[in-house]
Amino acid sequence: MLHLDNADNRRIGIGLVTLTTLCFATLDTCAKWLVQFLPVLQVAWLHFVFHLLLSSALLAPRYGRELVRVHNWRLQALRALMMASMTALNFWALQYLQLAETGAIQFSVPLLIALFSAWWLGERLDTRRWLAIVAGFLGVLLVIRPGSQAFHPALLLSVMNALLYAAFNLLTRRMMATESAAATQLMSALGAAVLLAPWALAGWVWPDGWLPWLVIALCGLCGGLGHFMVAQAHRYASAATLGPFLYQQILYMALLGWLVFGQLPGLLVIGGALVVVLSGLYLLGLEMRQR
Numbered sequence: 001m002l003h004l005d006n007a008d009n010r011r012i013g014i015g016l017v018t019l020t021t022l023c024f025a026t027l028d029t030c031a032k033w034l035v036q037f038l039p040v041l042q043v044a045w046l047h048f049v050f051h052l053l054l055s056s057a058l059l060a061p062r063y064g065r066e067l068v069r070v071h072n073w074r075l076q077a078l079r080a081l082m083m084a085s086m087t088a089l090n091f092w093a094l095q096y097l098q099l100a101e102t103g104a105i106q107f108s109v110p111l112l113i114a115l116f117s118a119w120w121l122g123e124r125l126d127t128r129r130w131l132a133i134v135a136g137f138l139g140v141l142l143v144i145r146p147g148s149q150a151f152h153p154a155l156l157l158s159v160m161n162a163l164l165y166a167a168f169n170l171l172t173r174r175m176m177a178t179e180s181a182a183a184t185q186l187m188s189a190l191g192a193a194v195l196l197a198p199w200a201l202a203g204w205v206w207p208d209g210w211l212p213w214l215v216i217a218l219c220g221l222c223g224g225l226g227h228f229m230v231a232q233a234h235r236y237a238s239a240a241t242l243g244p245f246l247y248q249q250i251l252y253m254a255l256l257g258w259l260v261f262g263q264l265p266g267l268l269v270i271g272g273a274l275v276v277v278l279s280g281l282y283l284l285g286l287e288m289r290q291r
Contacts, residue, residue, distance in 0.1 A: 009236045010236070012236045012237075013235075013236035013241060014242065016229045016230070016232055016233035016236065017230065017233045017242045018245060018248065019225075019229055020233065021245070021246060021249035021252060022249075022252060023222040023225050023226035024249055025103075025253045026222045026252075026256070027047075027223050028090070028253060029099060029256040029257070029260055030215045030216075030218050030219045031043060031047065031090070031091045032094040034212060034215055035091050035092075035094060035095045036095070038205055038207060039200070039203045039204075040088060040092045040095060041199040041200045041203065042200045042204060043216070043219075044084070044087045044088050044192075044196055044200070045199075045200030045201075046200070046216045046220075047087065047219040047220055047223055048189045048190075048192045048193040048196065048220070049193050049220065050216055050220020050221070051189040051193075051220040051223045051224040052190055052193055052220075052224075054220050054224055055186050055189065055224035055228070056186065058224075063182045066180055066182060067182055067186050068183060068186070068187075070179065070183055071179055072178065075175050076175075076184070076187045076191065079168070079171055079172065079175065079184070079191075080187065080188045080189075080190070080191020080194075080195065081192075081195060082164055082167070082168045082171065083168070083188045083189075084192035084196050086161050086165055086168060088196070089157045089161040089164070090102065090157075090158070092154070092157050093155070093157035093158045093161065096152055096154035097154050097155065097158065098257050098265055098269070099253040099254065099257035099261075099263070100250065100254040100257055100263075100265035100269055100270075100273065101143055101265065102158045102161075102253075103249060103250045104139075104143045104250065104269060104272055104276055105143060105144070105158040105159060105276075107249075107250060107273070107276050108137065108139075108140050108276050108280075109165050109166045109169065111132070111133045111137065111280060112162060112165075112166035113166045113169055115133055116166055117170070128282075129283060132279045132280075132283040133279070133283070135275060135278075135279045136275065136276050136280060136283075139274070139276035139279060140159070141272070142268050142269075142271055142272030143155070143268070143272035143273065143276075145268065176231065181228060181231030181232055181235070182228065184231065185224065185231065244281055247277045247280065247281070250277065
């Protein structure tokens with residue numbers, strides 16, 4: 001159930017979103033480290049397995065049967081398929097790209113959602129919204145730089161992931177009207193684990209030592225908590241309130257990329273990321289004024 005719109009609940013929602021961005025930045029950092037020596041699909045599968053196990057252990061005492069109470073199995077299956085595909089694309093891209101590069105492209109998702117809403121849902125976009133969307137995509141082009149020596153084909157994987165993630169958000173928004181956040185994140189992890197299992201087990205490579213297993217467990221914990229907290233945050237505060245705070249994730253990804261991998265984003269990546277973020281914030285500001 002949605003909570004009353006007041007200052008205390010908005011602060012709770014913002015706090016949950018802040019923790020969510022930290023979880024997702026940590027998840028991508030762990031995945032980037034793991035895919036340097038383990039197959040991508042194996043890392044994605046193990047991430048979902050640990051996500052499933054840890055989420056069940058943490059949430060079952062509180063939610064009980066609600067964890068497996070589903071109203072629309074077809075939409076849950078579609079969401080699981082999309083989550084498995086997004087995770088595989090993202091981890092594959094992280095094998096070759098900096099965290100800041102994938103993060104900058106990922107934050108084009110609010111712009112894509114606005115575009116998809118116009119195409120699929122018939123929502124009207126005025127001139128200012130079109131300008132914000134075009135500016136955001138120009139920012140993505142600054143990051144990708146097609147045709148230059150800095151261009152890497154893996155950037156296209158991040159673009160595909162962003163397109164899928166935008167559709168994923170629209171689907172999740174629709175499902176939250178009837179499905180619980182706890183059951184949805186658990187069923188998506190279960191479905192993704194089942195879908196990825198054949199490919200992960202076929203190319204299995206045993207992790208060497210205890211550290212990779214610890215990092216894999218951290219992947220699962222951050223993934224499960226992140227998806228649960230972002231869903232809960234939207235029950236405490238509106239998307240318009242929470243939207244600006246989602247963009248802090250790019251800062252954490254750039255910082256972790258430097259601390260863990262010694263990678264500093266170039267000026268064009270930083271500039272492109274700023275354009276994407278500012279375009280998204282401007283679009284969000286227009287939506288807030290309209291309401």
